[in-house]
Amino acid sequence: MQDVAPRDYRDAMACLGAAVNIVTTDGAAGRAGFTASAICSVTDDPPTLLVCINRSSSAYGSVTRNKVVCVNVLSARHEQLSRLFGGKVPAEERFAAAAWSTLATGAPVLADCTAAFDCRIAHVVNVGSHDVLFCRVVALQRSGCTDNLIYFGRAYHTVGVTDPAEAGPESASGPS
Numbered sequence: 732m733q734d735v736a737p738r739d740y741r742d743a744m745a746c747l748g749a750a751v752n753i754v755t756t757d758g759a760a761g762r763a764g765f766t767a768s769a770i771c772s773v774t775d776d777p778p779t780l781l782v783c784i785n786r787s788s789s790a791y792g793s794v795t796r797n798k799v800v801c802v803n804v805l806s807a808r809h810e811q812l813s814r815l816f817g818g819k820v821p822a823e824e825r826f827a828a829a830a831w832s833t834l835a836t837g838a839p840v841l842a843d844c845t846a847a848f849d850c851r852i853a854h855v856v857n858v859g860s861h862d863v864l865f866c867r868v869v870a871l872q873r874s875g876c877t878d879n880l881i882y883f884g885r886a887y888h889t890v891g892v893t894d895p896a897e898a899g900p901e902s903a904s905g906p907s
């Protein structure tokens with residue numbers, strides 16, 4: 732069996748479109764956040780999602796020591812914010828560019844995000860350069876679920892629904 736080169740792997744992964752999110756944390760280990768597309772739902776009982784984080788990321792220490800994250804799902808208007816959280820910009824400058832609140836864990840919730848999943852990190856698995864964080868969702872926020880910022884072919888795109896009713900009502904749940 733022939734090994735697949737990392738470059739070929741990334742070229743093929745560039746063909747897999749994915750929603751763009753900002754993953755945040757706060758707590759004793761400090762506030763931090765990064766742009767992430769390697770996120771998916773694991774199970775609805777108990778509500779659990781996974782986040783893949785590069786261990787070389789500036790947010791890594793804060794995320795793993797605080798043991799909480801909020802996954803903020805982005806819409807088209809957040810492209811510039813996604814670029815800011817995509818690397819090489821100091822954390823304070825990233826957060827200064829938007830309005831934030833909190834739900835249950837204290838991790839920053841982006842005021843106008845499409846959906847926010849506030850989580851406690853339940854389990855961590857090391858795989859190559861990344862840690863896979865299995866995150867138990869403890870609170871939610873949904874608002875204006877009409878479009879998503881998508882990363883595909885190394886570029887940003889938008890998908891949306893023409894009838895907002897298709898996306899369901901706005902809501903928030905969980906302890907606050």
Ligand SMILES: NC(=O)c1ccc[n+]([C@@H]2O[C@H](COP(=O)([O-])OP(=O)(O)OC[C@H]3O[C@@H](n4cnc5c(N)ncnc54)[C@H](O)[C@@H]3O)[C@@H](O)[C@H]2O)c1
Nearest residue numbers: 740741742744745768769783784785860861882884885886
């Ligand atoms: N999962 C990730 O860690 C991830 C995902 C997307 C982009 N990025 C980072 O964003 C920057 C721009 O990326 P790009 O899409 O323009 O070109 P790229 O060639 O670095 O990435 C192409 C695709 O490969 C995957 N990928 C990239 N780096 C990866 C990594 N270290 N581990 C696992 N999968 C990875 C992603 O699906 C990405 O869309 C790069 O620095 C890249 O490392 C990282």
Ligand SMILES: Cc1cc2c(cc1C)N(C[C@H](O)[C@H](O)[C@H](O)COP(=O)(O)O)c1[nH]c(=O)[nH]c(=O)c1N2
Nearest residue numbers: 765766767768769783784785788789816817818819
């Ligand atoms: C569209 C897109 C998607 C992702 C990323 C980037 C971009 C532009 N990055 C990279 C990540 O955002 C970046 O490396 C961090 O912000 C770390 O940079 P600093 O170490 O903080 O400068 C990223 N990193 C990661 O660990 N997991 C991921 O799923 C993703 N996904």
